[in-house]
Amino acid sequence: MRVNISQKKVRGQFVAKVEELSGQKILACYQCGKCSAGCIAVSEMDILPNQVIRFVQLGLKDELLKSNAYWVCASCLTCNARCPKGIKIAEIMEAVRQILLRKRKDNVQIPNLRDQQKEEVPSIALVSNFRKNTS
């Protein structure tokens, strides 16, 4: 993938917002890939967890917001537990979700769920799913 890196993007509002919402220092990541190695959901992700961080580091907002990786993330916190730099990757995933949700860009449209989908699962699944995927 060809990417254009600019100071304007790297020092832009998007990177600052992700850092603010996640409470993490994005540049602390040295891209070892340990988060992606232990992630249970990578088979469903179009980019890997370490690439999510890389995209943020480079300020590639538009490219990142097209990805599905942070929606597939189930906040299991395995990446956080294993990061050698102590970076909370799950918090970064949550920050990106929140940036979209705060603009009403929901990932799950509740009216589109079939009755069977809602009735067969326990309430704990619905509440947690809607909290992560809807605004």
Add this chain to the structure above:
Amino acid sequence: MKLGYYPGCTLKANAKNFEDSALCSLKQLGLEVEELRRWNCCGTVYSLTTDDLIHHVAPVRNLIFSKKANADALMTLCAMCYNTLKRANERVKKNPEDRDIINRFMDAEGLAYEGDVKVVHLLELLRDDIKFENIAKKVVKPLKDLKVANYYGCLLVRPKDIGLDDMENPRVLENLMTALGAMAVDFPYKTECCASYQTVDHPDIVAERTYKILTSARNAGAEVVTVSCPLCAFNLDNRQKATVEHYSDFEKMPILYFTQLLGIALGCSEESLRFDLHDVDPISVLKRKGLL
């Protein structure tokens, strides 16, 4: 220490087998817990962003209800409730500014929360207060020869300062099962996520997780798998229907709450074990082992 009991939503519905077997087991151990008179949803997942205080209102309100019931410790069974309540509790303990904002939001409760309720999981109560060696003495039906793989999932053990055991190799369930006379088998997927709430709109991901987790447990020799989270239980039990359709070599595996095995060992009646709520039948293997 007065202990309040917080059941959470799912224990009153899909996971009634978890609640009934736990309460019966505690009774057999000589401990009766009192359910909070008022409680609401814990929020199910802890908000991971720095500024999202509104999502901590629900768990903190439950801690206020606990104070109002004069309970200085709040016991949960559900791993998700445990994690969310404990994390919100730590948040307000460590951040007085956040605590004041959350308290002011709930001023109608008439009690400002100070972070002084202890959130405990039933497993901690059994391990640290009652102690497994004392439980072993009360076993009337040892789980002899039953090979049990213990599945922790995520929220009982992560993050480190919240989890009740080692993050990568927890042993508390194995130690409990051993005390009950069972054979605890080790398997590498015991702390690997079941895909959690993705079960609503991506049941295929859960089916894949179920295949990997349960096949790993079977290859390690397990006859049953124990859980302590109602969402793990639903995913690993109910989604086996979809797993069978996707993976031709998959063999079904009974899923049990650890409290159901505890209940059997302590002599609880079958009515309190509620095997009728299971999708994959656990009765045949338990009968084969002479446990029912």
